[in-house]
Amino acid sequence: MTTQEIAVKVHFVTIDEDNEGQRIDNFLVTKLKGVPKSMIYRIIRKGEVRVNKKRIKPEYKLQIGDMVRVPPVRVSQSNQDNAPSPKLAKVNQLEERIVYEDNYLIALNKPSGIAVHGGSGINYGVIEALRSLRPQQKFLELVHRLDKETSGILLIAKKRSALKHLQDQLRKKLMQKDYLALVRGEWQKHDKLINAPLLKITLKSGERIVRVNPEGKQSQTRFKIVQKYQGATLVKASPLTGRTHQIRVHCQYAGHPIACDEKYSEAKFDDSMREQGLRRLFLHAAQLEFTHPNTEQRKIVQAKIDDDLDAVLAKLKRA
Template sequence: MNEVNQTVRLLAIDAENEGQRIDNFLVTQLKGVPKSRIYRILRKGEVRVNKKRVKPVYRLCAGDEVRIPPIRVAEKDESIQPSSHWDWVQNLQKCILYEDDHLLVINKPSGMAVHGGSGVNAGVIEGLRALRPEARFLELVHRLDRDTSGCLLVAKKRSALRHLHEQLRDKTVTKKYWALVRGRWQSDKKVVNAPLRKNVLKSGERMVRVDAEGKPSQTRFKILQNYQEATLVEAFPVTGRTHQIRVHALSQGHPIAGDMKYGDEGFDIRMKRKGLERLFLHAHQLIFTHPNSGEKLEVIAPLEESLEQLLAQLVKVKH
């Protein structure tokens, strides 16, 4: 075993690192340390920011003081290397929809986590870093659920990350999803305002439900196509709560096809017979202002072939 540092390190955060999540910051500071170990020292409070415990999602501020404890790392670097799992890493290259010097947008496959941790060795961001070992900076701008596919925005410069995070806070980023839901969506139900509350079960699983004491949440829905027993809808989440679209659709009596948490078993079985093997929720469109040029940028992620084939089997009906 090699020791990365033999004493406690105290690091002052400058403007260059401002806005970065503490877990991602530690990954860059503790190269070769497995992410599971990084999350463990965060949970135990061994990492402190301004002498206080912080969660992995804490975003660093200029002037913060980060305490990093002595930590050992195996001689063999356990982070993803370009030579390991190279097939799936190379496949990420085919998923890139748009790229320039400041950012890239990838069509994330369903079933792939956006980052490692919580029992997942690696996700999209680790794969991209392995694919681009020369890249000095690659960070997620936002997240998608593991089972959701579609547009995922990644910053290639810290200045771009800050600019894009400002747009998310100001709600000037448009994210539109396509979902196949059970039954006939009501044509007059265009906006769902339902507060959402997140609960963590004893198993550690996250579940979200509509609750008067929850956080205000709004999703706008638009019918794209009616079918005999389902509706293809476009969903625009105005707020960005955990599982928001899935729970809002369920609250209207229209669970999303293939949803193992909030779905309808009978509907899912019928869709599975037609070939559906995943959650039918897809981040179809992303519209935002380019952080460098100031121009509006629109990126569309096509549906994967299996979802197109499913829709082709359904019987269309008029609105």
């Protein structure tokens, strides 16, 4: 039985401010839903995609007024059907976890256990789910990322201009992120700033991890003790740089790995935390402070930690 296919007709798109500055390959990924990236690069390379009647490269950045020729592409129905149904419980619950929304952005309290985007064996993530929930929304893009097992504040831009504005703040270190983490042992007061370069490493097994290494990228995280417990400490971690697994590896480097971190924690400590009911990484993006892309006023969005983490803290004895 052959897979049903949908023939998409050639059409032309005039670029407005919502897509200004976006790479043509990323623009086509959004425009041609269900089309594999390999096919998108192929049609660009073959010259089937034109901007102002000229051939372009995948890294070309769109300008206001550009006329983009989007060629006819055959999209398999099975690929179309991969979009998550808005009726799925995991997808539907995201609507209830929006802590702030306006015409420019969404601030979501992301649950632990859902990736921010699909790929590498993951059918869908937060961004695909939100697009399914908001089919009328022309533009939805992640401003930044959170690890799959990390919960808390995640920003999604609703306009290209807002995305650029917010990501500029990230690059210039003008966005303040504060996380809560439960770590092993008694965090020392003098460990207020961890300054340790981080390097991504691929193990023989194919697993990717991050290690403190002098050849790595400069990485800094500020820490503050929130509450001491017997055998553990709740800390506020504020990354000054935005490296992969930064807080998790800096905690490990300081001798205080985060509870139930499958990559960087310690088995004995994790077992003791599981006895208290912990079933996930205890890392939560609690607060984000940034300049609003429209009002230019400083904005603070907060996400309360989930009940399961609260319940674990309630069982621990304060030191």
